[in-house]
Amino acid sequence: MTLLPISINVSGRLVTIVGGGGVARRKCLSLLEAGARVTVVAPRLDERLMKLADEGAICLAQRPYADGDLAGSVLAYAATDDPAVNRAVAEEAHNRGIPVDVTDDPERGSFTSPAVLRRGDLVIAVSTGGGAPGFAARVRDDIAEIIGQEYAETLLILGAIREKLLTASKNAAYNKHILHDLSAAPLPEMVRSRNFEELDRTLARIAGPDFTLENLGFGRKDSP
Numbered sequence: 001m002t003l004l005p006i007s008i009n010v011s012g013r014l015v016t017i018v019g020g021g022g023v024a025r026r027k028c029l030s031l032l033e034a035g036a037r038v039t040v041v042a043p044r045l046d047e048r049l050m051k052l053a054d055e056g057a058i059c060l061a062q063r064p065y066a067d068g069d070l071a072g073s074v075l076a077y078a079a080t081d082d083p084a085v086n087r088a089v090a091e092e093a094h095n096r097g098i099p100v101d102v103t104d105d106p107e108r109g110s111f112t113s114p115a116v117l118r119r120g121d122l123v124i125a126v127s128t129g130g131g132a133p134g135f136a137a138r139v140r141d142d143i144a145e146i147i148g149q150e151y152a153e154t155l156l157i158l159g160a161i162r163e164k165l166l167t168a169s170k171n172a173a174y175n176k177h178i179l180h181d182l183s184a185a186p187l188p189e190m191v192r193s194r195n196f197e198e199l200d201r202t203l204a205r206i207a208g209p210d211f212t213l214e215n216l217g218f219g220r221k222d223s224p
């Protein structure tokens with residue numbers, strides 16, 4: 001399958017997961033990380049999901065799926081161990097125009113879940129189009145060896161520079177040129193080695209003398 005990767009904002013929105021086993025748990029934890037309001041419909045619950053329901057972190061309908069359960073959801077997951085139930089969930093989702101991940105039958109669904117690496121706001125998602133999900137996780141782990149926490153810190157710095165640049169000057173071509181050069185510079189390497197003097201010199205050279213870590217609101221020694 002050739003799929004289109006997109007990044008969806010589910011913050012504060014309702015997402016329904018039908019099924020409450022290990023697969024549902026994995027989807028649920030990613031959804032909570034992204035700030036979704038999650039409802040799980042399943043007669044039998046994984047221990048972790050049960051605990052989340054007890055804590056009020058998710059809503060629970062502890063019963064078999066019934067047509068209509070997807071009302072008001074922006075996304076749906078069919079994650080039961082019963083293919084007929086997953087098909088019924090897929091059908092309701094398609095009828096309502098709700099994107100659905102059919103976890104046992106990707107061709108029937110409208111999206112699949114990638115293996116995800118998060119470094120702060122930096123998100124790296126790996127998909128094999130359903131070909132070999134375990135391999136997607138392995139590729140994600142390989143990337144994690146290369147892309148460390150310094151990329152999250154670099155992103156914070158670049159975000160602050162971008163905001164300052166965009167407020168200071170409306171010259172889009174000039175800003176684009178600076179941001180391009182900053183993105184290409186070895187900033188993550190400098191952050192990793194805590195070489196903040198060189199980082200400051202590089203920022204000043206590319207963006208201008210005002211662009212020091214201190215001026216951007218980052219304390220020196222513990223920056224950013």
Ligand SMILES: C[C@@]1(CC(=O)O)c2cc3[nH]c(cc4nc(cc5[nH]c(cc(n2)[C@H]1CCC(=O)O)[C@@](C)(CC(=O)O)[C@@H]5CCC(=O)O)C(CC(=O)O)=C4CCC(=O)O)c(CCC(=O)O)c3CC(=O)O
Nearest residue numbers: 103104106112113114115127128129130131133134136137
């Ligand atoms: C289509 C998709 C639908 C979806 O769920 O979205 C799907 C479907 C299926 N997965 C199956 C098996 C496994 N899935 C994993 C793991 C993950 N599966 C994920 C996604 C996806 N799995 C979507 C495609 C993603 C893509 O290809 O890009 C990950 C990446 C993300 C996530 O789940 O959030 C997560 C890694 C999470 C992490 O580590 O962070 C492992 C490894 C393990 O468990 O350790 C195994 C066993 C090894 C193997 O089979 O490879 C089976 C057979 C079930 C059976 O045999 O009964 C089906 C059904 C079928 O293939 O038809």
Ligand SMILES: NC(=O)C1=CN([C@@H]2O[C@H](COP(=O)(O)OP(=O)(O)OC[C@H]3O[C@@H](n4cnc5c(N)ncnc54)[C@H](O)[C@@H]3O)[C@@H](O)[C@H]2O)C=CC1
Nearest residue numbers: 019020021022023041042043044064065080081085103104
């Ligand atoms: N996408 C993925 O990453 C993977 C997908 N799978 C597929 O996902 C399915 C689920 O896997 P697990 O979570 O490990 O299974 P599991 O056996 O741990 O959980 C199944 C869940 O489905 C619920 N369920 C059964 N009938 C239901 C109904 N009528 N309405 C609502 N809920 C119902 C059960 O109460 C239980 O909570 C498997 O059948 C397999 O095909 C399996 C492994 C990985």
